[in-house]
Amino acid sequence: MACFIHADLDAFYASVEQLDHPEYLGKPVIVGGLPDDRRSVVSTASYEARKFGVHSAMPIAQAVKLCPQGIYLRGNMGHYREVSEKIMTLFGDFSPEVQQLSIDEAFLDIAGTEGLFGPPEALAQKLKVRVRKETGLTVSVGIAGNKYVAKIASGMSKPDGLYRIAPGGEEAFMRSLPVANIWGAGEKTREIFRKYGLKTCDDIYRLSLETLSSIFGDASGVFLYRAVRGEAAAAFDGERGSHSMSAERTFAYDLYDNFTMESVLLNLCEGLMWRLLEEKWRSRTVSLKIRYKDFTTESAQETFGNPVTTLNGLYDRLVALFRKKYRAGKGVRLLGAGLMNLEWAGLPQQAELFDKEDEKERLLEKVILGINQKFPDAALRRFRSRLGEP
DNA sequence: TCTGGGGTCCTAGGACCC
């Protein structure tokens, strides 16, 4: 019998900070930015902070108004990743099949583990105790016959909860919920729900697949049809399709100057190139993102015959896109760069793809990109001068 | 109170080929 656990750490970043700084315990902790950081948003709010109405994605400035006595932190992603890895390893002791969904949540396939850990609730209880003992963190757990329903269940058990949907009870469970509980239906979709007077999953359940598809489009129609029946979501299964990597930066104050903006693009390229080499990916498609001061967002991408092999090559392609796309004089609040359709590049390359000069440049760049991880400013200056900029 | 950063997936239209 199929059985899945969804394990989700409670207010992860804020909880880690409270563990590292016991003086924060019991206090409203808001990770995402300092009170004076312009244009920052809340990444995670501790449960104490949520009582004031502070929640994820809220602008820091608004959080400060709601909760002036809060402890505001920018956060330390590297540290959170370390803690996350430790917990994911621990999850591996309870199931051979752990599917990490994000930094703070994972699915565990626990079919056939009964002999070792007892019934699913007993396993979940042991897992919660171990996470608490070894890290001090609390985790909320959902148990169901498929991943989708397990995820909904864990969300309803927060914080520090445990919620099991009995086998076969998935459909009745989903139908009993308001539409707000549907994972995968965000603000825009909820607007359509309101427009059609759909308040509960049962309201959606009563609509035919044809009706749902005509209202929400083919893919979303099928998704909703299955979701309210408590059926597994394709999104959580199967092998991932195409990969991409991107980097972007929002500026505290809008930029107008091309030289400054192209410096930023170079900076973004360095980070991407470093990761591309580290993670052994290859890409032929470069993308650019510009968000103007009025929040309108434009993007451009171009696919080339040959993959990106050097920082110089990546920067040249990105700047060409930028010079074509940027509406001169408009204030820019965000610039982004990306590499799409990544392919595994771990296999030996065909030598003819790269000429000798290119190969020399790649080796030099790799060394400098490495240095850049430690001394960002020095490396940036050096590259700018190499690129012949003023 | 103006709206982060890093991802995935979907849609619609165009180019191109058979």
Add this chain to the structure above:
DNA sequence: TCTGGGGTCCTAGGACCC
């Protein structure tokens, strides 16, 4: 002589998630 149908790749924009 007035225009099919399917498949694939590409691009721009959007919705959504944590």
